[in-house]
Amino acid sequence: xxxxxxxxxxxxxxxxxxxxxxxxxxxxxxxxxxxxxxxxxxxxxxxxxxxxxxxxxxxxxxxxxxxxxxxxxxxxxxxxxxxxxxxxxxxxxxxxxxxxxxxxxxxxxxxxxxxxxxxxxxxxxxxxxxxxxxxxxxxxxxxxxxxxxxxxxxxxxxxxxxxxxxxxxxxxxxxxxxxxxxxxxxxxxxxxxxxxxxxxxxxxxxxxxxxxxxxxxxxxxxxxxxxxxxxxxxxxxxxxxxxxxxxxxxxxxxxxxxxxxxxxxxxxxxxxxxxxxxxxxxxxxxxxxxxxxxxxxxxxxxxxxxxxxxxxxxxxxxxxxxxxxxxxxxxxxxxxxxxxxxxxxxxxxxxxxxxxxxxxxxxxxxxxxxxxxxxxxxxxxxxxxxxxxxxxxxxxxxxxxxxxxxxxxxxxxxxxxxxxxxxxxxxxxxxxx
Amino acid sequence: xxxxxxxxxxxxxxxxxxxxxxxxxxxxxxxxxxxxxxxxxxxxxxxxxxxxxxxxxxxxxxxxxxxxxxxxxxxxxxxxxxxxxxxxxxxxxxxxxxxxxxxxxxxxxxxxxxxxxxxxxxxxxxxxxxxxxxxxxxxxxxxxxxxxxxxxxxxxxxxxxxxxxxxxxxxxxxxxxxxxxxxxxxxxxxxxxxxxxxxxxxxxxxxxxxxxxxxxxxxxxxxxxxxxxxxxxxxxxxxxxxxxxxxxxxxxxxxxxxxxxxxxxxxxxxxxxxxxxxxxxxxxxxxxxxxxxxxxxxxxxxxxxxxxxxxxxxxxxxxxxxxxxxxxxxxxxxxxxxxxxxxxxxxxxxxxxxxxxxxxxx
Numbered sequence: 001x002x003x004x005x006x007x008x009x010x011x012x013x014x015x016x017x018x019x020x021x022x023x024x025x026x027x028x029x030x031x032x033x034x035x036x037x038x039x040x041x042x043x044x045x046x047x048x049x050x051x052x053x054x055x056x057x058x059x060x061x062x063x064x065x066x067x068x069x070x071x072x073x074x075x076x077x078x079x080x081x082x083x084x085x086x087x088x089x090x091x092x093x094x095x096x097x098x099x100x101x102x103x104x105x106x107x108x109x110x111x112x113x114x115x116x117x118x119x120x121x122x123x124x125x126x127x128x129x130x131x132x133x134x135x136x137x138x139x140x141x142x143x144x145x146x147x148x149x150x151x152x153x154x155x156x157x158x159x160x161x162x163x164x165x166x167x168x169x170x171x172x173x174x175x176x177x178x179x180x181x182x183x184x185x186x187x188x189x190x191x192x193x194x195x196x197x198x199x200x201x202x203x204x205x206x207x208x209x210x211x212x213x214x215x216x217x218x219x220x221x222x223x224x225x226x227x228x229x230x231x232x233x234x235x236x237x238x239x240x241x242x243x244x245x246x247x248x249x250x251x252x253x254x255x256x257x258x259x260x261x262x263x264x265x266x267x268x269x270x271x272x273x274x275x276x277x278x279x280x281x282x283x284x285x286x287x288x289x290x291x292x293x294x295x296x297x298x299x300x301x302x303x304x305x306x307x308x309x310x311x312x313x314x315x316x317x318x319x320x321x322x323x324x325x326x327x328x329x330x331x332x333x334x335x336x337x338x339x340x341x342x343x344x345x346x347x348x349x350x351x352x353x354x355x356x357x358x359x360x361x362x363x364x365x366x367x368x369x370x371x372x373x374x375x376x377x378x379x380x381x382x383x384x385x386x387x388x389x390x391x392x393x394x395x396x397x398x399x400x401x402x403x404x405x406x407x408x409x410x411x412x413x414x415x416x417x418x419x420x421x422x423x424x425x426x427x428x429x430x431x432x433x
Numbered sequence: 434x435x436x437x438x439x440x441x442x443x444x445x446x447x448x449x450x451x452x453x454x455x456x457x458x459x460x461x462x463x464x465x466x467x468x469x470x471x472x473x474x475x476x477x478x479x480x481x482x483x484x485x486x487x488x489x490x491x492x493x494x495x496x497x498x499x500x501x502x503x504x505x506x507x508x509x510x511x512x513x514x515x516x517x518x519x520x521x522x523x524x525x526x527x528x529x530x531x532x533x534x535x536x537x538x539x540x541x542x543x544x545x546x547x548x549x550x551x552x553x554x555x556x557x558x559x560x561x562x563x564x565x566x567x568x569x570x571x572x573x574x575x576x577x578x579x580x581x582x583x584x585x586x587x588x589x590x591x592x593x594x595x596x597x598x599x600x601x602x603x604x605x606x607x608x609x610x611x612x613x614x615x616x617x618x619x620x621x622x623x624x625x626x627x628x629x630x631x632x633x634x635x636x637x638x639x640x641x642x643x644x645x646x647x648x649x650x651x652x653x654x655x656x657x658x659x660x661x662x663x664x665x666x667x668x669x670x671x672x673x674x675x676x677x678x679x680x681x682x683x684x685x686x687x688x689x690x691x692x693x694x695x696x697x698x699x700x701x702x703x704x705x706x707x708x709x710x711x712x713x714x715x716x717x718x719x720x721x722x723x724x725x726x727x728x729x730x731x732x733x734x735x736x737x738x739x740x741x742x743x744x745x746x747x748x749x750x751x752x753x754x755x756x757x758x759x760x761x762x763x764x765x766x767x768x769x770x771x772x773x774x775x776x777x778x779x780x781x782x783x784x785x786x787x788x789x790x791x792x793x794x795x
Contacts, residue, residue: 079517139470146473153501154778187714190776303716382497382778392704397494397711403778405497406469407708 002130004116004137006147006159033061034098041100055100056081062095070094077101114149114161118418121167121427122175128166128386132410136384136418150406151420154382158420165427169385169394169415176200176401183251188307189398197376199327199356202400206305207321209295211377214326217279217291221329224275225336235270236316243312244269247320250308253353264343264350271337272319292318326375327355378426383419384408391415434656435487438689439463441664441671442485461485461648469495472503483648485679490655493688493709497778500686503649504779518640519550519562522571522633526591529630533599545594546571563638564617568596572634574617589620589631601627650678651686653775655706655742657693663723663766666758670721670770677719677772686775688713692738694726694767700741707743715748717774720755725767735769744771 041054059081066072070092075081078089080101099105116137120127139146152158177200184202192202203211214221236244244265248254254261281291296314300306306317323330330351338344383402385395389409397404402419421427446461461483466472469492472480480503492499523543531539549569550562561570575588585606590598602620617635622628652674670689678685688710692700702710739746753771 076517079521139473141471141474144474148473148502150498150502153505154497186711187716187776190714190778309716384498389704392708395708397708403497404494405501405778406495407705 001120002118002133004118004134004147006114006116006137006149034058037061038098041098051100052080058098058100059091059095062098063089063091066090066092066094077105114159116149116161117163119163119165121165121419122171125166125168125171126414126416128410128412128416132386132408132412133166133418135408135410136386136406150384151382154403154405155420155422157423162420165419165421166386167417167419169387169391169417172402172417176399184307185303185309186398188303188309189400191304192380192400192403194377194379195400196325197378199375200400201325202307203325203377204305204307204321206295206298206300206317207325209298210318210321211325213279213291213295214322214329217281220279220281220291221275224278225332227278228271228275228333228336229338231274234274236266236273240273240312240316241266241269243310243316244320246310247308251324251354253350260346261350264346267341267343268333268347268350269316269319271333272322273315276315276318276322323354330355378424379422381419381421381426383417385415386410386412386418387415388412434658434660435465435654437656437660437662437667437691438652438654438671439465439487441668442487442675444668445671445675446485463487466492468492469499472499481647484650486649486651488651488653490653490688490690490709491703491705493653493712493775494705496651496653496686496709496712496775500649500651500684500777500779503651504684515559515640516551516554518637519547522563522630522637523547523550525630525633526571529591529601529626530593530599532626534593542594546592563634568592572601572617573598587620589617589634591630602631648679648683650682650684651775651777652678653686653688653709655688655690655702657691657696657700659693659696660691660768661766663768666721666723666766666768666770669758670772673719673721674772684779686777686779688773688775689770690742690744690773691768691770692742694723694734694738694769700738702743710743712776713744714774714776715745715752718749718753719772720749720753721758721770721772722755723758723766723768726769 037054037058041051041058044051044054072090072092075083075089075091075095078087081089083089096102096105118133136150137147139148149158151164176195188204189202191204193205193208194203195201196203245254245262248265249256254265276292276296279292292315296318298314300311300314300317302309302311306321311317334348334351337347341347378401380400381402382405385404385407387395387407387409388411391414392407392409394415395404395407402417443463446463450460462479463485464475464479465487467489469488472486484503486499486503488499523546526546527539527543530542534542550571553559553562553569558565563571564573566573570592572589572591575590576585587604587606588600589602589604591601593599600623602622604619604621606619617631617638620631620635622631670691674687674689678687736746739749749771
């Protein structure tokens with residue numbers, strides 16, 4: 001374990017304790033109204049108007065008594081003290097010492113040291129030397145060394161003390177290896193949001209929204225499955241089918257020579273689209289403006305919101321993403337679909353390929369043991385590669401589980417990843433699996 | 434050789450700064466870096482201006498950390514003056530909503546709206562914070578009932594979250610083009626207690642947000658060693674780069690590669706440069722070709738050079754629009770330049786607002 005300390009230095013900010021003489025003079029001065037104002041402030045609850053009035057008076061009083069030679073900086077909360085919003089209110093450390101909202105002030109918070117505790121993600125893994133690890137957190141010039149939190153902008157907890165993790169590249173690939181990445185365009189891989197741990201399925205922006213709706217509207221989806229055998233689906237158009245065919249070829253679900261699969265493919269996606277179109281949000285006046293229909297009308301930028309380099313209409317995109325994201329729903333479909341349809345047997349073969357394992361032609365597909373199938377979603381971790389010159393040739397920036405934000409060349413014997421797990425409980429999940 | 438790029442860019446920036454109506458702080462700078470981490474050594478005051486940053490191609494391995502540290506350190510942080518002003522609007526909104534829906538609902542509303550605004554700001558959509566149709570904006574205007582032949586009625590709705598809206602104002606529009614504008618002028622509160630909120634929203638939308646939020650554009654370059662300064666070629670290259678990068682965006686990142694078509698020997702990129710090229714986004718690119726190549730086109734040679742550059746010729750030909758330097762007055766070297774979008778791990782341009790972080794927020 002290594003602890004890296006970073007202080008977000010604010011120009012001109014001096015620890016108030018270092019100016020104790022000036023504070024003492026202020027307090028002892030006969031003309032000073034400081035003790036009265038201070039008493040007034042601390043005798044009121046912090047959420048009362050009286051507290052705010054006393055704090056503002058104290059703030060103003062101290063500002064009027066600032067030493068001419070003291071270091072001054074902009075007060076970030078002048079609006080709270082009632083100063084005009086377009087004014088530049090300068091304060092010094094003495095003013096900040098008695099500030100009524102000190103505990104919430106970014107200036108005070110930022111000045112505190114940030115401790116980044118760096119641990120192994122897996123206990124049995126190796127760990128790089130501390131001196132090399134520190135290179136991820138600093139920039140050097142001839143005159144100075146600047147220390148920084150490299151995950152600013154990537155983690156909501158950046159610039160706050162927290163734990164970061166190190167994992168060797170080999171172990172990371174062993175745990176998170178993603179064979180499915182090869183199906184996708186490199187540009188599409190740049191826009192992955194996260195992944196599902198058990199199936200190693202990457203999640204694109206539209207997927208996250210779909211999954212949330214699938215969860216929220218689960219009863220309506222169930223109705224859709226249950227009604228499958230009772231109705232004949234309206235077929236998808238030729239244009240839509242051509243698109244589905246191209247995607248299916250790319251995904252390896254069908255082969256160009258397998259003309260017999262085409263009808264089954266069309267039938268499957270006609271059913272899927274019909275279920276999606278039938279999903280209703282209870283209590284909404286206008287179903288066209290809610291749920292799945294609304295999502296299907298939102299932008300689906302190829303290679304950004306969806307992984308493919310072309311797009312079709314929104315419902316077709318959602319149908320494709322659905323079968324990829326939730327294989328258990330493809331199984332559920334096989335249980336509920338019309339088993340007497342001429343394409344049923346071929347459709348079973350097709351669904352086996354989509355799901356990635358053999359399905360049997362029976363009603364006994366296990367849908368009961370849901371706990372084992374519970375999806376575990378994780379964000380794509382921002383990570384820094386720590387490697388030596390020889391390791392550079394094997395670096396791949398496009399990984400489903402990690403977004404490489406920087407590469408640090410260091411004196412290490414193997415390649416490591418330093419990652420911010422974005423507050424997810426990944427290590428617990430790995431231990432349990 | 435970096436001067437071939439920097440000189441025309443600096444010339445452009447001088448012209449741009451002359452035409453700026455406002456203070457020095459809105460000026461543009463051209464800053465060139467040698468190392469990726471130099472951005473951390475930059476004076477924070479300079480970071481808080483409009484900048485074109487020029488980096489060698491190898492630095493693109495660190496493009497996400499460079500981009501986001503620039504973006505979040507000084508430009509879009511939560512304590513910026515603009516966000517503080519937004520708090521004033523939200524506080525008034527909270528008071529209005531508290532009277533109608535109760536304090537708890539109003540407090541949640543403040544939090545959700547602040548969150549939405551922060552996300553919009555981070556993704557460069559600060560112009561949509563007050564008014565917009567994305568569902569994340571504070572308010573939206575809708576077409577009311579037509580009042581006459583030459584006038585129209587508009588309604589102003591305050592977002593309550595989850596697709597719910599509260600009508601707070603209305604106005605008669607004499608000019609139908611005003612209906613599409615981003616102004617809130619002329620709205621009369623439906624109830625007297627909405628008056629202050631409408632006036633604050635109007636004031637806020639009229640703020641010159643460009644003075645709060647700065648531009649930062651990053652250009653990663655690889656220039657062939659045998660290049661000489663063909664002024665006309667590089668001027669046209671920069672002119673088009675500036676048009677694509679900055680005219681409608683506040684942030685951008687591109688890779689530019691300039692190759693001498695008649696060069697001897699093969700191109701050898703360093704390992705870091707090869708990794709940097711993995712950052713390329715082929716979906717947005719163009720190619721500038723000198724006229725002399727147009728006279729003697731050799732697709733095989735072009736393909737060979739692109740392959741040596743570790744680029745994918747088939748993706749280039751599918752996504753790249755070539756255009757030619759038409760003038761005959763320059764040196765007429767056989768040069769071609771490719772400009773490709775560079776991935777910076779940002780969600781700007783995407784409908785996803787805060788990237789991978791949303792996976793742990795929901």
